Amino acid sequence: MSDLFRSDNVVVRSVPASDLSRWVVTFDNYGIGHGFDRPGFGEEFLRNAGVSAIHVMGVREDWYQYPEMAAAMQAVRQATAGAERVMTYGSSMGGYAALRFADAAGANAALAISPQYSIDPNKVPFEQRWIQDSRRIRWLPEIDGQLTCSVSPVVVFDPVGHDGLQGALIQRDIEIRPVRLPYVSHPATTYLGEVGLLQSLVLQTLSGELDVGAFNRKARQARRRSGLYIANLAQAQPDYRQSLAVSLARLSVERAPGNPLAGSTLALILSKAGEHRTAVAEIERVVAMTQNDPNYLIHYVNILVAADQPHAALPWAREVVKAWPHMAHLRAWESSVLWSVSEREEAIASVQMAIGLDPADRKYRRLLKSYQRQIAGARRVEVKRSIRRWVSGLIRGESPSAS
Structure with a gap:
């Protein structure tokens, strides 16, 4: 392991394997962590798979709007010169970068899961998911301008909602090989990992052997065994189908009792239905399962408040803010x-x-x-x-x- 490039904003870290003919260049997803004292995106999986990797790490969630990115990508090109396959890879914010920097990295393949075209509010006023960061960041036209990508990337996304709108903008600029998976939510990596298809997707895209049509069919068929997919269907139900939403949410937990996303969805739907006691019990199970993960503590607080227990909710709200004070x-x-x-x-x-x-x-x-x-x-x-x-x-x- 060695750093190929380092600045105050970006580190390019090489983790070579015995096979130097194939390289995966990864980019951080949103929320992976600040600073550089941490593993890169997908580092453990790629190491265990015997795949040489270069991890491009930003100091924080800046969507890689750094003027030194050209120099960082030149370091990637030099390290992978002569390799048969070089693939950029990322999810969400990392998917954005995997598309934006594929050419600069000298890649001949790209895999972007749930990528954004941009989150600049001047370009995508519908996008509110990262609005605090999108207003803070100074968007660089040489990075966030019109998208160009000489390879035809594999792009996996949920066409329902904002990811579908982002996907349409990507396809306006470049040709992609799409894998559309409705109701798997954001990021689709969670669903692919749940049904056991993420690793094969990465390795087959890297090798050039991926049959996109066959993979798309297989990934859709796998939804029937996915607690996450059923939970997303439950969340999508309108108010007048509340009983169906509850039934689907219960089924999602039956299918995947160890999936905290399914459990939290059930708790939220029960809370909305006024079944506060059962909702609190279910979210407490999820919080215990995840060892007080702040993502689920947010739901815990909201459910306690809805159950008219704000005093019980307050310490947990403080824990969430302590975890993410910014x-x-x-x-x-x-x-x-x-x-x-x-x-x-x-x-x-x-x-x-x-x-x-x-x-x-x-x-x-x-x-x-x-x-x-x-x-x-x-x-x-x-x-x-x-x-x-x-x-x-x-x-x-x-x-x-x-x-």
Whole structure:
């Protein structure tokens, strides 16, 4: 293992195997971690598979908008010169990079799972999933401009929702070999891993042996044994099909009791249906299973609040914010829990932190104003009550100070 390139923003790390004729160049997904003291995307799997890998690691979730990326990709080209196969690979943010940097890396294959075309709000105003980062990042036209890719990449995505819109934009610019898997959600890596198809997809794309049509059929057929797929179907049900949603969610847990996504989906749907006691029990099972994973603690807090247990929810909300202190929407979310238990000053402090983290988002300022109006209204009510008590005391001949 050695670093081929290093800057304050980017590290290019080589992890060669005995076979140097094939290389996979990976890019981090969103949330893999900050800094460089960590494994690269897919590092353990590729090492165990005996595949030489180069891991391109960004210091944080900046969507690789770094001016030194050209130099970083030149280091990749030099390290893989003469190799028979070079494949870029990534999921979500990493899928974005796998497409954007395939040519610069000298790749002759690319695999992008649930990629974005862009998250620049000026280009994709529908995309809100990473809005705090998208407004923060300075988008570089040489990286985030019109997409070019001389290879025909394999692109796996759920055509339902925003990933479908992103996929359409990708296909507007380049020719792809699509694998469309409805209701597997984002990222599709989770589903492919659940049904045991992720490793074969990576290795067959690398070798050039992937039959995209056959893989697409096989991946769709595998949905019948997927708890995640059934859970996503449950979530997609409209309100008037609430009983069907509950039935599907229960089935998803029966199929995959060890899948926390299925369990959390069941808990959320039960909560929405007003079955609060059962919902709390199910989400507590998931939280225990995942050892207090903050992703599931968010659901736990929301379900406890819906069950009218905000005091029980507050410590867990604080745990979530402790794990991700830089996320503005979580600060605002914490403030709502604080407000529900009458922790007014802390609630205002939390929403002020949200404003500081993402000043462009007006909803945080609206929330702060709402708190301030409620406090002002409560004070007016209290003043009126004090005056009434004072006047009543005068009428009874009591001292005004007694009020």
